[in-house]
Amino acid sequence: MVNLTINGLHISVKEGTTILDAARKLNFKVPTLCNHPDLCVAGNCRVCVVEQLSAKTLVASCATPVTENMQILTNSLKVRTARKHIIELLLSEHKADCTKCYKNGFCELQSLANEYSVGDHVYIDLVPIHAHKIDKTSPSITKDDSKCIRCQRCVRTCAELQGVNALTVANKGKEMKISSFFDKPMHEVICTNCGQCINRCPTGALVERNYIEEVWEEILDPNTHVVVQTAPAVRIGLGEALGLNPGQRVTGKMVAALKRLGFNSVLDTDFTADLTIIEEGTELLGRLKRALVDKDPTVKLPMTTSCSPGWIKFIEHAFPEFLDNVSTCKSPQQMFGALAKTYYAQKKGLDPKKVVSVSIMPCTAKKYEADRPEMRSSGFKDVDYVLTTRELARMIKQAGINFDMLEDMKYDSIMGQSTGAAVIFGATGGVMEAALRTVYEIVTGREVPFNGLNIIPVRGMDGVREASILIENCKPEWAFLNGVEVKCVVAHGLANARQVMKNVRDGKAVYHFIEVMACPGGCLGGGGQPIPTNEQIRKKRTEAIYAEDMGMPIRKSHENPEITAIYKDFLGEPNGHKSHELLHTHYTVRRSY
Amino acid sequence: MLEQVNLVKELADKHGRRRDSLIPILQGLMEEKNYLTDEAMVLVAKELDISAADVYGTASFYTFMDTDVRGKYVIRICKTISCSMKGKIDVLHTIEETLKIKVGETTSDKKFSLLETNCIGWCHKAPAMLINDTPYTELTPQKVTEILQEYMKL
Incomplete structure (x- = not known):
């Protein structure tokens, strides 16, 4: 343990703790911009500077570990003056048309400017001398460099969480900017449109294209x-x-x-999440049958899920050789x-x-x-x-x-009824769990052998989770699956997905079924969800998803009466002609930059 | 294109395929051609299994790794104060007039590009410039004209 004082209060913290985290433990708020709990330390925005008595210069509290007998001031005159200047300097390079900005009221820089009562025209406005252009080419993400403070949260998000690296830091000094490959428009590059950068951008530089x-x-x-x-x-x-x-x-x-x-x-x-389970479950069983009974060498296993459009675009760019492994099911x-x-x-x-x-x-x-x-x-x-x-x-x-x-109201009909299996599509592992609940029962006639249908091994926040389920005592028509151990893996965050696919490619891991959701935590941590996000918030949302599942009267997709009805009245049979026409799709090989 | 593919492979065999092999590989490419093309950067990215944006970010950081089209001879004239005090501006004007290009531009025959550089350590013999890797010092308008004429003959 390391002992130090912050604003005169003593605290003992673990070695390696940053001054920022120690101050937070004592309930002193230190402002941050480049810092984000999901990302590595960058230390480039400098607004978190604090005074360390006996040190010559102010230190960035997010990037400085505590040392024994440190004396820290988080709110001295020196600190406050410096912070105000830092914010003003950031603003001199930021197009502060706040009232017209989509992030008005949700901008971290704006709230800091307000907190520190920054003055007008303290520094020369540098925005006009850069000929910034707004990139509106993507149907998902709008990138406006004139609002960018170059904190690089987006670059770290794209690299660390997603392993995509569509964004990079290009050039240096006053020319430095957040750029795609050769500064190409966003719709031309490997961006998966996942929007995780938007969730972490402190200003209006990266926002969703709104409709x-x-x-x-x-x-x-x-x-x-x-x-x-x-x-x-x-x-x-x-x-x-x-x-x-x-x-x-x-x-x-x-x-x-x-x-x-x-x-x-x-x-x-x-x-349609329930419908996806029927179509995708049938497809998986079909692939297994072709592999195990027909010994068809063209059948592609493992099969991966296809609900997450970020994952789809990622695999089209990064692993085009695996496109036939992706379920042909459209997303819900x-x-x-x-x-x-x-x-x-x-x-x-x-x-x-x-x-x-x-x-x-x-x-x-x-x-x-x-x-x-x-x-x-x-x-x-x-x-x-x-x-x-x-x-x-x-x-x-x-x-x-x-x-x-508002008083609670119910969904309209038809296409408004669903099950607990469908709602867990919103959490990492949910599609896998929903599929197993149905597939196991189709094959064996029994419920999945997990207490209360809760398939705990596929749940949780670990980036990659493996599970296997032994199929025994099958119904006669599925007898070929007797004794088969179905191997599953769940990954969330594309960096984890890349690792799983590399393992598959290199023969280091063998699976039958792979679930990937592009975003951390699954859709509940999606790029369109409320800001801010962090692990605690995602855990709360996860608990809510599983509580929603538990609260549903029906918790298995194949028992949804509207699903039975749509096959009877309209679709015919799972993976049938009509399904293929309306509910299945194909994928496109895309370039590698 | 095939040549470039082979060159990138050769450089990767020589320097390795780790993240820290990137700069030596890019330097190797710069030796072949005075600038890095987007195709070359995509090839490097594939070879090292990193993103093309990462390669571009690294290349664009370094002044001596150009990502814009450059001529066969890249002239870099020193823009810092010692050279300015010793009459760099007249030298620069002479170059611009001789080649009919401004700083940042390349001649239409792709033979010369004119750029400015930060201090290259020849202050004691200012004004100075580089043509590719060769330094030329104590320049005067007359001297620079002669130097350029020699290059034009090449």
């Missing part, structure tokens, strides 16, 4: 029928963006709010979109031309996914607009809805 006005227009158009679907993780995240604590389940309030916003029907992506969002303008329109007697389909997603990559040319199997664009959880929260505020006071 709020477009959606308002559709809602107000009397000639359209606007259906909205909500992803599993939205219902446990939305509250945070509306002033509630992390981990609060707001499913009923969210449905009520969507109805008040004027959507013609409020439906659930969870319904896109299955929903394809059905909204076919099955739903038919059932409701609507002209599919007039159906506008909107989705609320915890995800920015979903915006790109909806724009893919192959996502038009209904004959129209299957999903017209994708809004993030944050954009929905903004619409709720714009509409003057007092969210906390």
Whole structure:
């Protein structure tokens, strides 16, 4: 243990603790910008400087470990003056058009400027001399260098959490900027659109491309029928963006709010998550049968999940040789979109031309996914607009809805009923767990051998989690699986996914089924979820997801009555002709930069 | 293209395929050509299994690793104070007039590029410039004209 004083108060902390963390333990707030709990130390923004008595210069508290008998002042005149100058210098290179900025009210630099009462025109405004351009080429992410303070949270996010490195620090000195390869537009590079950089950008330099006005227009158009679907993780995240604590389940309030916003029907992506389980489970069993019984050498195993559009774009760029291993199932969002303008329109007697389909997603990559040319199997664009959880929260505020006071409401029908297996799609390991609940029961006629259907080994926050399940006493038609140990692996965060795929490629690991979610914690930590994010917040959201599962009367996808109905009335059979037409897709090899 | 693929492979065999092999490999490429093309950087990234943006970030940090198209002869004239005090500006004007390009530009025949550099350590013989790796010192407008004429003949 190391002893030191901070502002005269004594504290003993473990060796290696930073001054910043020690100060936080004593409840002294030290402002930070480049520092982020999910990322390595950078120490470049300098706003966390503190005074160390006997040292000549101020030290960056985020990057300085404590030493014995250190005497630290976090709020001396010297510190406050320096911090104010640092903030003013950052502002001199930041386009501070705050009232017109999308991040107005959510900007960390703005709140610091407010806290330190920065003056006007203290330093020469350097923004005009850089000819910054705004990159709006990506359907998911808008990058505005004039707002960038070069803290490099985005670069570290893209490298450490995602292992993608689409963003880098280019040039040096006053020319230094956050850049893609050769400063190419965002839609041309290996960016997976995951939006994790957005979740960590302290300013408005990286934000989601928002489609709020477009959606308002559709809602107000009397000639359209606007259906909205909500992803599993939205219902446990939305509250945070509306002033509630992390981990609060707001499913009923969210449905009520969507109805008040004027959507013609409020439906659930969870319904198509259940459908995904049936289609993907059938596909997995089909692949296993072809491998084990037919000895078909062309069958690709392991099979990977395909729900996460960040993961899909990643594998298209980074491991194109494995594209045939990816399940051909569309994501639940896109299955929903394809059905909204076919099955739903038919059932409701609507002209599919007039159906506008909107989705609320915890995800920015979903915006790109909806724009893919192959996502038009209904004959129209299957999903017209994708809004993030944050954009929905903004619409709720714009509409003057007092969210906390809303009475719970239920989803509309059809395509509004779902199970506990569907809601856990929002957490890492959830698709695996939902699939196992169904596949095991199809094959053996028995429930998965885990207490209360909770497949604990695939849950949790470890980056890569392996599990295996022994199949015994199968139904006669699945007898070939008797004694097979199905090997599964779950990875979240693309850096972990890359490691898993490398192990598979190099023959270091053998699996049957791989689940990947691009974002840390799964969709609940998605790039469209409320800001801030950190491990504690993601844990709260995870608990909420599993509580939501436990609260559902049906917890297995194949028992969802609306699923039984759609196969009977419309689709025929899983992986059948109609399913292939509407619910399955193909992938594209993409370049490596 | 194939030549470049082979060159990158050769350099990687020589210097290794670790992250810290990157700079020697890029330097090797710079020796072959005066600048790094985007194709070359993509090849290096593939060879080292890192992202192309990472390669670009590293290359763009170093003044002597160009990522813009450069001529066969890159002239770097010192922009620091000792050279300025000893009449660099006249030398620079002479170069600009002789080659019909400004600082940062390349001649249309891709023979010369004109750049400025920070101090190259020839203050005692200012003003100074480099043409590729060769230093030229105690320059005057007349001397620089002669030097350029020699290069034009090459």
